[in-house]
Amino acid sequence: MNIGASLSILLVLSTVHAFQYNQLAQYVDEHQEEYVEALRDWVAVESDSSNVLRRPELHRMMEMVAQKLQQMGGAVESVDVGDQELPDRQTLALPKVVTARFGSDPNKHTLCVYGHVDVQPAKLEDGWATEPFNLTEINGNLYGRGASDNKAPVLAWMHAVEAYQKLSMALPVNVKFIIEGMEETGSNGLEAMILAQKDTFFSDVDYIVVSDCGWLSRRPAITYGTRGNCYFLAEVHGPKQDLHSGVYGGTVIEPMTDLIGILDTLISPSGKILIPGIQEAVAPLSDDEWRMYQDIEFDVDDYKNKIGVSKLMYSNKVDLLAHKWRYPTVSIHGIEGAFSDPGTKTVIPSKVCAKFSIRQVPNMDPTVVEKKVSDHLHSVFSKRQSPNTLKVSMVIGAKPWLADIHHPLFEAGKAAIKRVFSVDPDLIREGGTIPISRTFQDVTGKSIIMMPIGGFDDGLHSQNEKMSRYNYIEGTKLFIAFLNELSQITEAAV
């Protein structure tokens, strides 16, 4: 075929694709109220994976996911991934992992969509302006726990597939789903399931997409890296029961004082990690990275205003982005056993348990980090010569993930964003963790892309989490466009 003929075919194809996309996008606009109602039904389920009392809700949530995929005509399976062992040695059934398949045309690429439908805890009294589990729309924003992380993005992927079905248009690629209910607590059970299904469910998967993160600004983004996370418990046990601080204070070596003392040796006020051997492992920032960060849209003042602080750890954009995405950090989350209710109880708690985590970046290794942290805490604790006892355990050890941005998947993502939003995306990293992303890459050997649709100000894990109606609806269109762009990846390009 001569060049002229090839160009004519390409032109015809691109006109057909544009026509199809416009029809699909119109369908999405016309069905947006249904999409909001679907999100309302999902947000109403308090699928908090960290609270064992909410486990029945989590099971119900997974059944709703399976039901939705079945109604869409998918080949659905609810996979039993076993039990979770609780700190008191009791066991509890893990939520099933739901898989589904739409299409098995060997001549088409197969995309696997990963998402989760468990959420972080939320209570009105934490300072929410609306009931967290009652989706409430205010000024185009849909407020509710899990709206952005990750229920709306999961639904948006389902709406995208459904739009093709409803308009009787063939899906441009085969689509598989793998939806879990334990992401917020480290994806318990999922790694073993992926290993077990490597040669079955995953055998024909070409690419994996994750939409469990957000844009950095108002500019749409593609995410090519996530930090991992090592989550620790440090327990200090002392007297056999809580004591009156007036009666016993001054005579007893208090577990809380020991705990605060050792926690204070983890990180300096200027953010330097003080645990020997942690910072040393980190891959240095390359010149290429430095240059990439320069071009990213990120307004430091906007960022400060959004979180309501007058000063940040660093004042320039590149340092902030680097420390948000590709350097480790220690965060102290809470202390179990500490008195935290309103009022002025004067107790000396007999045992306290601190929870802290260290975000992981290339080239850190969670097993090495576990040992370094445990050795360090035991060493500083022993110097205190306390009669109390210390136990350190790592309960989550998730590795960081980094993609090859030169893979054609990223070109497909960019083209889809251009089609829907008429701009080029920012290529960004995510400071948070998607525990299973690295496992997907290591076990299946497939390429992963993250296509976020959450806004930069969605308040994930925080009070007043929201997903904007705009991002939810345009995000659905983005996924539709992405399916089409994927179908055009040629073997030669991979």
Ligand SMILES: C[C@H](N)C(=O)N[C@@H](Cc1c[nH]cn1)C(=O)O
């Ligand atoms: C990025 C994702 N939406 C998210 O928030 N993930 C959690 C997962 C996690 C990490 N450690 C325990 N759970 C997060 O980054 O906190």
